[in-house]
Amino acid sequence: MREITYAEAIREAMSEEMRQNDDVFLMGEDVGVYGGAFGVSLGMVDEFGSERVRDMPISEAAIIGSGVGAAATGMRPIVEIQFSDFLTIGMDQLVNQGAKMRYMFGGNATVPLVVRAPEGSGTGAAAQHSQSLEAWFAHIPGLKVAVPSTPEDAKGMLKSAIRDDNPVVFFEQKLLYRKKGPVPEKEYTIPLGKARIHRDGGDLSLITYGRMLPLCLDIAKELSDEHGIEVEVVDPRTIRPLDRETLISSVKKTGRALIVHEAVTMGGFGGEIAAVLADSEAFPYLDAPIRRVGGLDVPIPYCPELEKQVVPTHDSVRSAVLELLDWEYGS
Amino acid sequence: MADKKKQHKNEELGREKLEDMLRKMQLIRSFEEKVAWFFSRGMVHGTTHLYIGEEATAVGATAALRDDDYITSTHRGHGHCIGKGIELNRMMAEFLGKSDGYCKGKGGSMHIADVRSGNLGANGVVGGGIPIAVGAGLTSKMKKQDRVVLCFFGDGANNQGSFHESLNLASVWKLPVVFLLENNTYAMSLNVAKSTAVSDLTERARAYSMDAHQMDGNNVMEVYHTVREAVEQARENGPVFLVSHTYRIMGHSKSDANRYRTREEIEAWKAKDPIPRFEQYLIEEHDFSREDVDAVGENARNAIEEAVAYAEQSPFPSIESIEEDVYA
Numbered sequence: 055m056r057e058i059t060y061a062e063a064i065r066e067a068m069s070e071e072m073r074q075n076d077d078v079f080l081m082g083e084d085v086g087v088y089g090g091a092f093g094v095s096l097g098m099v100d101e102f103g104s105e106r107v108r109d110m111p112i113s114e115a116a117i118i119g120s121g122v123g124a125a126a127t128g129m130r131p132i133v134e135i136q137f138s139d140f141l142t143i144g145m146d147q148l149v150n151q152g153a154k155m156r157y158m159f160g161g162n163a164t165v166p167l168v169v170r171a172p173e174g175s176g177t178g179a180a181a182q183h184s185q186s187l188e189a190w191f192a193h194i195p196g197l198k199v200a201v202p203s204t205p206e207d208a209k210g211m212l213k214s215a216i217r218d219d220n221p222v223v224f225f226e227q228k229l230l231y232r233k234k235g236p237v238p239e240k241e242y243t244i245p246l247g248k249a250r251i252h253r254d255g256g257d258l259s260l261i262t263y264g265r266m267l268p269l270c271l272d273i274a275k276e277l278s279d280e281h282g283i284e285v286e287v288v289d290p291r292t293i294r295p296l297d298r299e300t301l302i303s304s305v306k307k308t309g310r311a312l313i314v315h316e317a318v319t320m321g322g323f324g325g326e327i328a329a330v331l332a333d334s335e336a337f338p339y340l341d342a343p344i345r346r347v348g349g350l351d352v353p354i355p356y357c358p359e360l361e362k363q364v365v366p367t368h369d370s371v372r373s374a375v376l377e378l379l380d381w382e383y384g385s
Numbered sequence: 386m387a388d389k390k391k392q393h394k395n396e397e398l399g400r401e402k403l404e405d406m407l408r409k410m411q412l413i414r415s416f417e418e419k420v421a422w423f424f425s426r427g428m429v430h431g432t433t434h435l436y437i438g439e440e441a442t443a444v445g446a447t448a449a450l451r452d453d454d455y456i457t458s459t460h461r462g463h464g465h466c467i468g469k470g471i472e473l474n475r476m477m478a479e480f481l482g483k484s485d486g487y488c489k490g491k492g493g494s495m496h497i498a499d500v501r502s503g504n505l506g507a508n509g510v511v512g513g514g515i516p517i518a519v520g521a522g523l524t525s526k527m528k529k530q531d532r533v534v535l536c537f538f539g540d541g542a543n544n545q546g547s548f549h550e551s552l553n554l555a556s557v558w559k560l561p562v563v564f565l566l567e568n569n570t571y572a573m574s575l576n577v578a579k580s581t582a583v584s585d586l587t588e589r590a591r592a593y594s595m596d597a598h599q600m601d602g603n604n605v606m607e608v609y610h611t612v613r614e615a616v617e618q619a620r621e622n623g624p625v626f627l628v629s630h631t632y633r634i635m636g637h638s639k640s641d642a643n644r645y646r647t648r649e650e651i652e653a654w655k656a657k658d659p660i661p662r663f664e665q666y667l668i669e670e671h672d673f674s675r676e677d678v679d680a681v682g683e684n685a686r687n688a689i690e691e692a693v694a695y696a697e698q699s700p701f702p703s704i705e706s707i708e709e710d711v712y713a
């Protein structure tokens with residue numbers, strides 16, 4: 055299969071949907087001739103023009119809010135927030151308006167909006183440009199929240215998000231933008247709310263999403279090669295809706311669960327996954343506590359040496375896996 | 386106003402002050418060139434926003450402040466910091482993420498701050514510093530401190546809700562804040578003509594019953610005098626709004642292909658470089674010799690090299706420090 059980058063996959067998804075449906079358009083800061091801060095929409099303005107690839111002033115409340123309004127009245131906007139940290143500025147429009155409209159109007163509104171926003175640390179951009187806030191949005195009924203980890207998923211899930219009649223917050227991974235992966239040339243979509251098992255295994259379920267997936271896959275391969283330990287790597291891909299069944303059945307099989315995400319552990323989405331597992335028929339199968347490895351309980355520091363240490367590392371994830379495998383109750 | 390301006394000129398702008406202003410402009414230029422040098426060699430990670438070509442605005446404006454006045458700054462904040470009189474060694478250390486930096490290596494280029502000296506910090510969020518300036522003005526008023534807040538922000542920030550909310554509040558409460566919009570024509574790739582509904586940006590102030598003036602942001606003397614008036618007015622009577630017209634010579638950040646503007650436009654603004662312009666003025670109007678102004682530039686470059694040497698020997702923060710300073 056041909057390989058393209060995560061950023062190219064996202065661009066393809068948007069372009070294909072825009073070719074098929076005149077109601078779909080893209081707007082955000084510097085999405086036109088600049089091509090977006092990370093080059094995701096590079097060249098799109100040449101094909102679609104500045105009516106459908108619209109540069110916007112730095113006004114995140116209006117970026118999201120006008121997306122909500124256009125979505126509620128017949129368009130299918132994709133809005134880009136340059137860094138997901140700035141979703142905070144448009145929070146009212148997203149959380150109090152867009153997410154609630156359908157329910158509080160008794161079903162007589164539809165808000166087919168996609169909010170794309172890159173997240174994550176590792177770029178040396180410090181505390182205000184590096185957060186992973188996806189759990190906040192998973193807390194909001196009425197929103198869907200996607201966190202794709204491969205180019206193939208990014209493309210297929212974004213196409214589904216654009217076709218979805220609900221507001222979807224689509225968290226892109228800055229550090230994956232340039233990573234290549236196989237992406238089918240033929241048209242396809244990937245449903246929101248369906249997990250993917252990246253690697254089968256019977257010893258432990260390593261549940262992860264976003265930019266931690268490649269790290270977890272490396273560790274799983276290493277443990278298999280070196281020790282014959284078979285770790286099952288499961289990516290929920292969307293955290294709302296959450297594919298509980300796949301997660302639960304994996305843990306029933308392996309009896310051990312480790313959840314890894316970059317976001318701060320405290321209040322992070324791993325807590326929800328742990329609760330879902332503990333409160334399920336997987337519980338009696340557990341041979342060890344459910345464990346989380348997430349970001350330290352601090353903002354992202356600038357100094358590169360510190361920045362590397364605040365998020366899960368190869369060592370911290372690998373030793374958590376080994377610890378759970380060695381777990382003995384009463385020890 | 387014209388008379389008052391003259392008076393200030395005679396009262397305060399002695400040779401020493403003028404030389405200090407040139408020195409700070411040269412320090413900013415050299416600091417930024419050094420920053421660009423580090424990036425071009427891949428010696429620092431992250432990103433940075435260079436202030437080259439805009440030095441007259443930061444220096445003219447901060448020269449009009451009292452030492453105990455406040456500033457709030459932006460993502461493009463190196464110039465504001467140096468203008469306010471930051472210690473170069475610790476500033477360079479912060480840029481390199483070292484433990485002797487102002488933020489102990491945790492802030493970096495976009496967050497250099499020295500709250501004790503009234504520098505409330507650079508800011509990674511466009512428009513993020515504007516309400517903070519209003520809050521500092523409120524403290525000054527409530528505690529009767531007589532301190533003014535000089536609030537820097539870009540043309541891009543003038544479309545944030547935080548900007549409009551802040552101007553209104555400062556005006557209603559008559560707070561001692563000078564809002565200084567640095568109109569460098571672009572917010573990343575977006576020309577201010579495409580982002581903003583008014584072409585005369587001082588009209589923003591009229592909506593909030595605030596006095597407004599504009600100035601040639603590449604003329605340090607004009608900036609100084611205009612801000613000086615505004616600061617005095619703010620100290621007595623409440624907020625003033627200023628627009629400084631200048632231009633960002635370098636790319637927006639380290640990754641900018643300049644697809645949104647022409648080489649001719651950049652070259653035309655390079656010809657308005659505020660530093661040679663100020664040097665010329667000093668030579669023609671204040672008895673500086675060519676050697677005098679050259680020496681100022683030379684000293685500034687040396688000071689930056691010393692700051693680099695200091696910063697390079699400073700250790701990275703320890704891993705144990707990761708969890709420090711989250712809470713007071």
Ligand SMILES: Cc1ncc(C[n+]2csc(CCOP(=O)(O)OP(=O)(O)O)c2C)c(N)n1
Pocket residue numbers: 083112114136137140143434460461509510511512538539540541542543569571572573633637
């Ligand atoms: C709220 C917010 N939105 C977007 C960005 C990304 N961004 C950083 S600087 C910038 C342009 C700012 O333009 P302006 O205010 O004119 O300042 P300049 O860069 O020209 O000095 C943008 C879009 C940001 N940092 N914060």
Ligand SMILES: [Mg+2]
Pocket residue numbers: 539540541567568569570571572573
């Ligand atoms: Mg600007």
